[in-house]
Amino acid sequence: MTIDRRTLLLAGLALPVLSARASEPVTATDVLGRTVRLAAPARRIVLAQGRQLNALGLLHPDPVSLLAGWGNDLERQNADALARYRARFPAIDALPIVGDGGTANGFSLERAIALGPDLVVLSRSLAGTRRGPGDLVEKLEGAGIPVVVVDFFLEPLRDTVPSLRALGRLIGRDEQADKLIAFYEERMQRVASRVAGATRPSVFVHAHAGGYDCCMTAGQGTFNEFVHAAGGRNIAAAMLPGATGQIGLEQLISADPDVYVATGGTHLAKLGGLVLGLGIGEADAEASFAKLLATPSLSTLTAIEKRRAFGFWHLFNDTPLHVVAIEALAKWLHPERFRDIDPAATLAEGARFSAIPLDGTLWIAAPAAGKP
Template identity: 85%
Template structure:
């Protein structure tokens, strides 16, 4: 069993002491092209989606100290990451909840306003859920609260860099954000250069693999962008019109992709799915992956018969460190072109930016025949 597991327990623990930030106005452009100006770097932020802490924690050594409130979706989306924040930053549990930021109607505008934040950060999906007179951006601004829209999910290859740059400027951490952007862009450029002119294998991404009826997948959404960037062809792109959706098992078997990639997380442990993620041991990951590949219907796929079956952490889908997932995919799709590329080294370098350790089994490959 080829399993990649890297313990980065010291990641993020060697931050320099922050210099005092002058109380001067800061200006940034968000992903909607809006100009956002604050009288000073934000110190009381409401994250409408709690999972955007994934990005904030890459550009600030103590992101919890900046929070006036947040959505409770991180508990559901990334419980292991949240546990690491709780362990390192005891104030995590004292941050007020402003509803469920993972749903269109879950965010409480009233709670957010009552907290008196100096900035509210919305994702594209939340910024677009209320239109006309009820527009969430307009209502917050009408209450005198600045709003920045950043996103790492819907179109990550377009939005990651401007989102990081905007967040960096708005919290007075531009230097750190620019270092992260340089790291990100250099590795993305390396992948693009190496896949140029290569034939594109057909790929199926099995999202939340083993935890639900077969088969959840990506249509035009995040993982489709990952596949394209890594030099593959997503077979579900023509079958699923939205960002995500479900195809029938018969469709999958009929398409018989060259490569099968499952996504997993600790949220699938209770349902018998693929278990990968922060804090996951190699044995647990291997057992869950073996069980998945032995599923009678899936076992008939050529990709699984030929050991061209892989898995990675589902939550690479909402962090700037998705560059690691794209390197993994590129190496799996084009092993001859990426023989000297080590995604674990890329993860280790990316983890140096992180406020929490990024240890665990985050990807896996079928054993060689």
């Protein structure tokens, strides 16, 4: 599905004004249940993981202006979004780097402290259990730096709303956060009400499809929550104990799911995988998807033979706008219950909150039988 760039760019400019005075103390509760207190809304933030800009950019019209430093993982994980941030906010290239935010070892505690931030944003994976001498939360707080833990990846349906509420409060954007949360919850509740009582088809989510050996997928949390919310049953949930992992091709063929769903991104272009994402044209996406579905090891799956094969942007896995992917999934899994639902309209509405345009081919479906 291709989204019109001009429409979403104009929509993204309609943002509400700041809802809190810059000098007022603020208090929020993060996803670990910790109370975070600031003397005033944060204006020098360190994002341990650059990918958290996805959420910050839905709450503030110029999220880059709030940053004192950040992790460099966005270049690797979401280059298409980063290109849009660079185009609108050139100052992003001058931001100090605090390491690769993908792992605790990649994050430089010393660099973060030296920047003198008024807030550090950590994900659950970096914050860990808050036990032991290596705990980043404890060390940052020991240096007098407030920390908020948010997450949109490990258990997105549980953590998205409290994460948005905490971030919105701590940057003085309560009103924007409340509006975004209302939009998110209304759409999620609409999906839940329509899939209630439906038979759940079996689903396989092929992560980073076509770019690596088969088959990376989601176990617990992450895309498993997308599938469950959309009224499906993720076959890998019973095979993998962690959030992500790999199953063998034989396991996939033996399970023979009712529906095959691939995830793709611009990072797979050089690897010959499924290419979806911001700025990707429909023709390029369709060509990469056709190539993927023609892979001999996959083409024998019943779901692919019956054209019950679909794909969506992998980076839906770390943004509050994953509600759009869940809506698309629900429409694929239960077309009779979602005939009047248009995920493109939902994305356009969500894009009103975004600091960058969200145009491009972000999901795709196999053509019906008889069509090229």
